[in-house]
Amino acid sequence: MSTILVTGGTGTLGSLVSERLRAAGHEVRVLSRHSPQYPVDLRDGGGLDAAMAGADVVVHCASSPRGGDDVAARHLIDAARRAGTAHLVYISIVGVDVVPFGYYTMKLKVERMLEASGLGVTILRTTQFHDLVAQAVGTAAKLPVVPVVPLPKGVQVQPIAVDEVADRLAELAVAPPAGRVEDMGGPEVRTLADLGRAYLAARGSRRRVVTFPLAGRAYAAFRRGGHLTPEHAVGRVTFADFLAASAHR
Template sequence: MSTILVTGGTGTLGTQVVARLRAAGHDVRALSRHSREYPVDLMDGRGLDAAMAGAEVVVHCASNPRGGDEVAAGHLIDAARRAGTVTNLVYISIVGVDVVPLGYYKVKHRVERMLLESGLGVTILRTTQFHDLVATVTETVAKVPVVPVPLPKGVRVQPVSVAEVAERMAELAVPAPAGRVPDMGGPEVYTLVELGRAYLEATGRKRRVFGLPLAGKAYAGFVRGGNLAPQHAVGKITFADYLAARP
């Protein structure tokens, strides 16, 4: 069994990755600022050397849409080099980071390049949006005091289960790096408006949802489907399944 370090180990994806790796018998170090055993701050690198010591695999799930991913990745790469034991750094990315010019996507793409150019063994998995993200977007917009609820017109999404992504990440967390592996998408493609309606209906709210045209290159990239991977629709859990399983 391997010693595996998981950044973002207390997050939505990281928690499930950690659980699967531990169930498989690995020695897993789940990093966070508030961890008693391995307190780590990726923004300044504090605690990374101690956490990285002896690790063979690093699964990098930590990410912040508000910024700092490149800084965090730089500290992680430097610590992995110093440790000298890391043979595979597994990174979760997003389908379309190279074709949809959204600020957060651009950062994720730059982190991909940093890893690939680091000289370390690297595995990169791009996935479509999580079911949870689609639900969060709809929930956030639904709180705006506007009736009906506006969602971006013409934007299609292919939501995938966090649990299924976690299973795939755990499979990739082996000593041998695989480079960029095939993308992973959910089983179905719907417009964001359609999924917004389904979410509000499932949560018992009767509000009409309509498509609102937006502007900008990022929006155009989404409308073109740059965020989709229909040829890699390997997920099994549908958005309806996800809604049915929610409390």
């Protein structure tokens, strides 16, 4: 069995990946600034060499919309080289190469850093998680624009279950490095407004969804569907399934 280091291992995706790898008998090291075993700060690399020592694989799930992913990736790459770690698996997003959105641009930069690192690398791009769509709509529903919920006009989404992505990452972690593998998309493409209405209905809300246009190249790219991959609609869990399951948690 392998020793596998998981960054972001306490997050929504990373925790599920860690669970699956442990269940398969692997030693899993979860990186966190507050971990009693592996206290690591990817922003400055502190504690990373000790955590990386003897690790066969790194699954890199840690990410921050506030920036700094490139700095974290540089520290991780350098530490992996020093430790002789054979394989680094990275989770990215469909459309990072065509949607000029800041967070996407940073994810693409990290992809390119990994590809140029000389390490064994596997990169998986997926569409947005169901949880993220629900969070976005839920946040919009809290805005003081009673009784409506404002959402961007003309944007489609192809959400996927985080559990299915965790299954795939755990599978890739124990396989040989494969470069960029096939994208993963959710089972259906629907407008964000439609998903918003479904979310509100599932929670018994009578608020009405109102769509509005935005400006900028990123919005235009989202409207063109640059973040979608209908040809790779491999997910099985629909947004309706997600909402039904959430109601019973």
